[in-house]
Amino acid sequence: MQPLLNINNLSKSYRKSNGLFSSSLECAYEDISFSLDKGKTLSIIGESGSGKSTLVQTIAGLRTQTCGDIFLQGKSVNQLTVQERCKSIRMLFHAPSESLNPKSKIGRILTAPLKLNSNMTAIERDAQVKNTLSLVGLLPDYLDFYPNMLSNVQQHQVALARAMILDPDIIIADEILAGLDISLRFKLINLLLNVQERKGVSLIVVAHNMSLVRHISDHIIVMHEGRIVENDVTENVYNSPKSDKTKHLLQSHKPDYRK
Amino acid sequence: MALLDVRNLSIDIITAQGKVRVIDKATLNIIDGSIHGLVGESGSGKSLIAKAILGVHNENWIVTADRMFLGNTDLLKLSSQDRRKVMGKEIAIIFQNPRSYLDPSKKIFDQMREVLPVKKSKIQFLNKMVSKSTHKQIIKELLHKVGVQNDQEVVRNYPHELSEGICQKVMIAMAIANNPRLLIADEPTTSMEAVTQAQIFRLLYKLNQLHNTTILLLSNNFGSISNLSDYISLIYCGQTVESGSYKQIINSPMHPYTQAMIKTILDYDENLHHKSQLYTLPGSIPPANQLPIGCRLGPRCPKAERTCVTNPQAVNYKGHVIRCHFPTLDEK
Numbered sequence: 001m002q003p004l005l006n007i008n009n010l011s012k013s014y015r016k017s018n019g020l021f022s023s024s025l026e027c028a029y030e031d032i033s034f035s036l037d038k039g040k041t042l043s044i045i046g047e048s049g050s051g052k053s054t055l056v057q058t059i060a061g062l063r064t065q066t067c068g069d070i071f072l073q074g075k076s077v078n079q080l081t082v083q084e085r086c087k088s089i090r091m092l093f094h095a096p097s098e099s100l101n102p103k104s105k106i107g108r109i110l111t112a113p114l115k116l117n118s119n120m121t122a123i124e125r126d127a128q129v130k131n132t133l134s135l136v137g138l139l140p141d142y143l144d145f146y147p148n149m150l151s152n153v154q155q156h157q158v159a160l161a162r163a164m165i166l167d168p169d170i171i172i173a174d175e176i177l178a179g180l181d182i183s184l185r186f187k188l189i190n191l192l193l194n195v196q197e198r199k200g201v202s203l204i205v206v207a208h209n210m211s212l213v214r215h216i217s218d219h220i221i222v223m224h225e226g227r228i229v230e231n232d233v234t235e236n237v238y239n240s241p242k243s244d245k246t247k248h249l250l251q252s253h254k255p256d257y258r259k
Numbered sequence: 260m261a262l263l264d265v266r267n268l269s270i271d272i273i274t275a276q277g278k279v280r281v282i283d284k285a286t287l288n289i290i291d292g293s294i295h296g297l298v299g300e301s302g303s304g305k306s307l308i309a310k311a312i313l314g315v316h317n318e319n320w321i322v323t324a325d326r327m328f329l330g331n332t333d334l335l336k337l338s339s340q341d342r343r344k345v346m347g348k349e350i351a352i353i354f355q356n357p358r359s360y361l362d363p364s365k366k367i368f369d370q371m372r373e374v375l376p377v378k379k380s381k382i383q384f385l386n387k388m389v390s391k392s393t394h395k396q397i398i399k400e401l402l403h404k405v406g407v408q409n410d411q412e413v414v415r416n417y418p419h420e421l422s423e424g425i426c427q428k429v430m431i432a433m434a435i436a437n438n439p440r441l442l443i444a445d446e447p448t449t450s451m452e453a454v455t456q457a458q459i460f461r462l463l464y465k466l467n468q469l470h471n472t473t474i475l476l477l478s479n480n481f482g483s484i485s486n487l488s489d490y491i492s493l494i495y496c497g498q499t500v501e502s503g504s505y506k507q508i509i510n511s512p513m514h515p516y517t518q519a520m521i522k523t524i525l526d527y528d529e530n531l532h533h534k535s536q537l538y539t540l541p542g543s544i545p546p547a548n549q550l551p552i553g554c555r556l557g558p559r560c561p562k563a564e565r566t567c568v569t570n571p572q573a574v575n576y577k578g579h580v581i582r583c584h585f586p587t588l589d590e591k
Contacts, residue, residue: 041534048452151543178450181300182480182523186537193534208453211482211525216534252457 002074003035004169004202005059010068012054028054029226032068036219038169039196041203043213043234045249046223052206055223056172059204060091072169083117090163092173096155100147106158107143113165128165135195136161153184157191164195172204177212185209189216210253214238222246262473263289263312263441266326270307270497273319276548282307282497283555286573286580287475289441289490294467294474296488298481298520302544304497305477309443312475313350314342330440347374351434355446357426361418367429368414371398374433401432406462424455431462435472442466443475448483460487482524485509493517496544496555503579513579513586515560516540554584 011030017023029051036042044052057063059070061077070077077085093099100109107129114125130140136157147155156176163171173192177185189212196203207213213220213234220237222230222245229243241247270282282304289295299305311322314334327334329349337345354360362370372394402410405428418426427447434442444463448456464487466472478484485491485505492502493516501514512518522538542559551557553568560567562585571582 047454153543182482183300183519183539184543186523186539190536190539193536210453215525215537249453252454 004038004073005036006071006074007032007034007059008069008071009033010055010058010065010070012051012058012063012066027226029223032228034221034228034231036170036202036204038202039200040219041196041205041217042219042221043205043207043217044221044223045207045210045213046245047249049225050223051226052223053174056091056174056204056206060089060172061085062091086113087117087166088169090166090168090171092156092159092163092171092176094175095179096159096176097147097152099159100155100162102147104146105143106145106147106150109147109158110143110162110165113162117166132161132165135164135198136191152180153187156180156188160191160195164199164201167199168201170202170204172206174206175208177207177209185212192216210250222249261288261328262291262330263287263475264326264328265312265324268308268311268322268324268327270304270311270316271321271323273321274548278321279547280497280550281547282311283570284573285494285497285499286502287312287492287499288502289473289475291440292467292471292473293489294464294476294487296484296491297475297477297494298479298484298491299477299494300479300544302496302547303494305479305494306445307497308494309352309445309475309477313346313352313443314339315346347439348437349439350441350443351437351439352443352445353427353430353434353447355449356423357430358418358423360430361426363418366415366417367421368395368398371401371414371429371433371436374436376437397436398432401436402429404435405429405432406458407432422455423451424458427451427455427459428462431459431466435466435470438470439472441473441475443477445477446479447476449479456483460484463487480523481520485524493520496547496550498555498582499573499580500556500583501579501581503581507579511579511587513576513581513588514583515562515587516556518587554582 010032012028013025014028015023016026032055044056046052054063058065072080072088110129110132111125114120114128120128133140133142138154138157138161147158150158177188180188192203193216195201205213205217217234220232220234221228222243224245230237230241230246237246238250241250265285265287267284267286268282269280269284271278271280285308297305310316316322324335329345334342334345375394375397398414399410402413407413407425407428413421413425448459463474463476467474476484476488488505490502490504491508493500495516501508501512501517508517509521512521519538519540540559545551553570557563557567564585566584571584573580573582
């Protein structure tokens with residue numbers, strides 16, 4: 001069976017100035033290859049500066065790669081139009097309070113992607129917005145609210161609704177758990193798992209918390225300095241890590257002071 | 260022996276809507292030479308307690324306590340000048356987001372110099388000449404103590420040139436410069452990644468073990484500090500719900516909130532099904548101006564009954580203090 005997303009030797013480097021006349025190429029990540037099946041969760045972990053965020057932003061289409069290809073259901077994304085691409089890959093950003101427009105109501109935030117990317121009539125759009133809101137566990141009353149009137153978790157719910165509204169195949173979550181309390185993290189994780197189960201969407205998660213990553217993901221990629229150092233099924237990574245970097249990450253996550 | 264003994268600390272904040280009781284009769288008893296973890300979610304008032312202990316609160320706070328002793332000194336009876344002397348010398352604090360607490364316009368060396376203990380010599384001008392080189396030496400030692408190896412480079416930098424982890428280490432170095440009896444660490448590792456977080460915690464643990472510094476460790480993540488602390492107190496919306504030693508809390512949690520928090524440590528010895536729903540309490544934390552009466556966990560508590568609208572009294576079971584009407588009591 002063909003995988004949903006296939007990444008082939010993806011590399012990105014950018015020019016960095018070294019003084020007045022010289023510049024050099026700095027590598028963000030190189031030779032990244034992996035694939036993702038439908039309904040599965042892939043987690044990308046690694047220290048900061050290892051190129052995780054740049055990589056997922058490239059997959060979402062916010063940045064361009066230097067070389068390499070991204071295949072979506074066997075088709076290169078270069079052949080797809082922007083609309084087709086953003087219909088199938090959606091992204092959740094780090095802080096929803098910054099990624100939601102503070103000046104527009106939730107209803108407008110949610111209908112905008114439908115207006116831009118689909119040929120739905122106003123009635124169909126309305127129905128889709130309400131369905132998606134109930135999918136993420138919000139009441140239709142919230143349509144007339146502004147983002148700043150909602151709590152942090154509710155903003156995350158709205159951001160997820162905006163991502164889900166076009167029925168995408170893949171959702172990319174870039175460190176959405178970092179700024180939340182532990183119980184709110186659990187709520188958001190529950191919501192993501194719930195949505196995945198009901199809609200069969202694939203997830204790409206960039207995260208730090210190792211035990212949560214273990215719980216939600218089927219497959220894990222460990223990155224270090226722009227390269228993949230480990231790429232395996234979750235249980236294998238946790239039970240028998242091959243690379244030293246992974247061991248180090250795992251160890252620093254659960255230091256035991258009571259030995 | 261108790262180093263810090265706080266009993267029934269209440270904080271009211273005067274707002275436009277009237278007086279809000281944010282901290283309701285918190286009791287804290289910190290044993291000398293231990294690490295005491297204070298766990299609560301954001302908005303539960305951990306930082307308020309820390310600030311009230313230190314005495315750096317605003318004018319519109321009303322702080323009342325039955326008893327607030329640091330060793331043998333009564334903090335409530337001190338004048339503000341005397342309180343100021345206690346600050347930094349006896350009690351030191353490190354904050355979250357260290358970069359925002361360091362002065363951005365000064366180099367690390369000059370900032371660290373300000374906090375060093377003043378040794379007065381009789382001859383004034385000699386004092387000045389000697390001080391810079393001795394200070395250099397002291398700062399070097401301090402930075403080595405907190406695990407900064409390239410001290411020469413660090414002291415020449417401004418805070419924005421350093422990473423968050425290094426900044427936090429500098430903050431810790433500044434805090435322990437005067438050998439305080441109590442170090443309050445107010446969420447020292449928020450917004451840091453796992454590796455740096457482990458470094459900071461290991462450093463605090465070492466300080467406690469080697470130099471016998473008492474540490475009050477505030478955190479919103481039960482899992483990350485429970486392993487480190489000897490005693491743990493849990494706080495929910497300004498009410499201390501349970502406190503006891505590490506063993507008591509982990510082995511026999513009595514309060515429903517503590518039980519929920521312990522479940523946040525995902526332990527893989529238990530058979531938690533992969534991708535199953537995780538346990539959370541229903542509802543969310545109420546905002547400070549809409550707190551429920553009585554036990555504040557009431558509306559979210561799985562065990563709540565009618566009596567929960569009255570505030571439960573603290574009950575002490577062999578040092579395991581709990582405030583709940585329906586605690587889970589161990590039959591053993």
